[in-house]
Amino acid sequence: MSSDVSAGRTAVPSPAPGPARLRSIVRLGIVLAVGVALTLVRDWGRLAHPTLRSEDGPIFLKQAREDGLRAIVELYRGYLHLLPRLVALIWRALPLNWQPGLYAWSAVLIGLALAAMALSARTSWLLPHRWQREALFLLLVVAPSRDEVSGNIANLIFVGALGLLFVALRRDTASRAVAWGEAVLVAVLALSGPGAVFLAPAFLVRAWRQRSRQSSLLLVIVAMATLLQWGTLAINPRTGDSSGSPSVWVGYLARRAFTSAWFGANHLTPLWHGWWPLLAPATVVLVTILGLLGWRSRHRIVFAALGTGFLMASLVPCLAYYFMADSDRAQRHLLLPLTMITIVLLSGLSGLSGLSGLSGVRRLAGLRGTLPALAVAGLLLMLVAIGRDFVLSSLPFKPIGPAARCLATGRAPCLVHSNTSEWDFTLNR
Template structure:
């Protein structure tokens, strides 16, 4: 079915509202089912234990502003702090449930009527929510707080696309959300063009200026933390790598759920399909949305440029590695395609945008069920060791080579 914006009348609103509710419920259910293996068999994943769990236990509130890997990570550290009074054996499940709830909460921003200028009806916004729940590039990010900084990037994009809240409570809450998400990883720096565009689109209101200011200050803090850190990456990005990342990684993950088809010996047809998809998607977005697409597409390019500059060819070298970096760029393209399909008065544009979205069906199906992890940890032993005040308490966690180490 082609996505089209419905006329907003009293006779049509109620059925579409009911349908929107059904779509949202299906989206939530599908998202939970996708990760049942990780929910039923929870583990502390990488930085979940090595940084955030140990930081909350050892340093408490001070851990909130402790940099890691060159950035602040307020969002995951806040979850770890809230969960720190729980028994250690409960922590893996608490983290998984918190991560699932956090993703659904972030994705639910797209349901707000404050995006009606872009996604005009509840049904259209519900479809966008469903697509975010079926998102292919969730292999790394699902069910752990270590990768919530990338979920936060999607949230920052959605907030930037919103109009101003009407209530004082809503305005205060929105500023708080921006601050928490923007001080959780570096992506806010690349999303700044969208916050400038929001300020302009909203009529340069005081609140939109405040939101922009919060994003700018948070970005400045993250840049300062990064510059004062010792983080280094292999680098080596190029224009060719940037183009490949847009085609093979963003286009590839939407069409095929992976990019392992794009090696030197990979089928040429897969490369052509991915390049064609991203090219047509961007073209139809520009035709349908015009100036409204400029800031999001600039952000799309900036994110990929920064990632490819940081990681070089390794960003396009494997099927899973660094896939978490695809979440925000792909979310931008998918959201704009939904808007193009719903808003355009040109039927051919609506059809092409819808085809681009439907082309992701295989990718969504192939990536639907996420694998669980083997848990090597002994959290009860870690708890006993810590309670006895021993010098060093250690347990291995997933993936191999990672561990939790607590101070006495």
Template sequence: MHAIDTGSRHDTSRTGRLTRVLVLAGVILFVGRGFARIVHPAFWAEDGAQFFSEQISRGGLDVLLTPYAGYLHVIPRLIALLYAPLPFTVAPLLYAVTAVVVALGLFSIVLSERLSWLLPTPRARAVAFVLLCVSPVLSEVYGNIANLIFVGGVGLFLIALCDDPGSRVGRVVEVVTVALLATSGPVVVLLLPVIVYRWWRVGRSAQSAVVAAVAIAGAVIQAIIYASSSRTTPGGGSVELAVRAVVERVAGGWLFGFSSLFHPDGGPLLPTVVTSVWLVAAFGVTMAVLRWDAVAPWFSLLALTGAASYAYGTIFVSGALAGQRHLVTPVAIVIVLLVAAASRSTGRAGRGVAIGCLVLGVLGVVAALYLSAHPDPADLSGLTSCRETGARLCYTPISPSGWGVYLTR
């Protein structure tokens, strides 16, 4: 008996060490893949043109609830508010570092024991964390606060998969987090099936009811703001295009990363067949192993991808980087479901198919792992000097081309 206990403790200790190594590897890989954007920081798009510019120009807390592009963006605006008193020259670095830290924090939700019903072992949860950190579809969202609204979709999805927190503090933190994420972009609307399913799955608990109510309230607010806004999108979507988006952008994103194999008129036969077979295999094995627990996530994945394809038409299937932000949550959903299927399958066939689907993403992961720094045309020292003179308008260009910081009085 003593020998058995000793062996059990040894196995537990070894598993714990492996889990810690995997988590550390995930953090290192995530920080390292975009390290160039940290050591060479630059304002990217709305970071400077919208959130920095409005916070400096207008100031005050009311900016937090100012819609942009048809939605509330509370989290990016909170970050801009936090750093507004600091010198302009450090803002790009602080934005980049904060975006990386927030993303890691959201991804780390998958490590919680509250997901043990789906990912039963610490090792499985650590593997899921690593795969989220090396996802091939993070180029557009990495290191900027503007696209945290799409990274936030991953956080909302993972919270929806969690069991209820055991402590009062945990319950409060969860509700506040959901409120912030639900008022930061439109993703919450399309994740409602998973969030409501949690309420049903855990036995209609009060905590899950509150989480669902907060998410629904956020979704309604975002929908009302969007409906009353003047935002327009190219449109031109169809069912066929939505299917192509799932095959070419979600499956293709995982398998091929940045590779521009597909274009508005389609792609070569072999990659199309490979991505289609992969998608069918991923769907089949996750449904076979997880059954009803996989239905809501797949529904949300289809809704997220379909909504983007209907909004942008053929633009959304015009290249690997076109609208890539809309793929962050769908790809994360597939990753988590496949890891869950691999860890919960009682048969070798199911486990083998799930692991195979994940392993086939090695090419895409490697191809998209390194993220180069953005060009930095901004003159923030000059912007500071201009502001100090009391000028009514101060301007500097930023990346990408055509964007700029405009500070007004």
């Protein structure tokens, strides 16, 4: 059986019968309820007083209403944004003054659903204990660096990359319907931003581990989406995004990409000025822990693929934006790297049968428990980052009612206000 697990071909265990099955369902329900409650508490300000934010208005809402289905193939910033386009098209027939709320709720619920993918037993080859997968789900719900992406559909392309990551880490399913549904999901997410490029190595490793038609199909979808996204970007290059450099990337890795996992992404830059003697060695310690966990794991090639994706996801924005290393902006680019860090730390606990009791303490204290102890320390320190970033900043409420009344009286074009004036736009219908 161990050889099958290492090859990634072990079948998902059948559901436990009787009372055990009931306890399993109740436990899942409790974990999901806690995740939903934490999400609502954290995002309530965005949900109770929704307002259009950044591209949600002038790009997705406007083009969905005025261009219809043609909006699906319209490029923005050089590539396709299929998931945000689909959300905007689904709600376009409903009243205009409902749109900000529908966008906010859709973004939050989609993000929650993608985080819940972490609970799947099909990742048990990597996270064998159920509590590891439950912890991953809950850590994603309260993860740092969510202020920029919460409650808006434009940044679903970055949240969607997490869904791609979880599919890449799954075993094959015996259900044909689930397999095809997964293929459709991968296609949608892969055509929504650049995430497929960063996760192509992970899908390659899945296809190598499984050696199945199912995993090979997913790899083909990701490869085709990668070629399409970067082909359109080459033909329609972004303008004004060439101020970055490799040196920015080095600074970003040192000052933000890793440090955010322990100290949060909000106000991290000013924190460096006063606390650099603490933050600099903390970054080195975290990188060392991650390196040791990856190197000592029997899934070394998987972590190599994740590391490659981590570096690619960090490099691309740093070649475009000069401010990536020394700014709190563009937190959206931290979502995927921070999730990868969390997965590696949780995987370091795979050798433990439990975290309670005298035996668990002995295992953590013993020689064999050195790496698990480091993983526990890393996860506990992540609570600092979670606490610093948990509260989301409030958005200026810009009611859309005046624009809706303007359109109703036939006085188009009508001005629509977004969260900031630079994203204000007009609607013709």
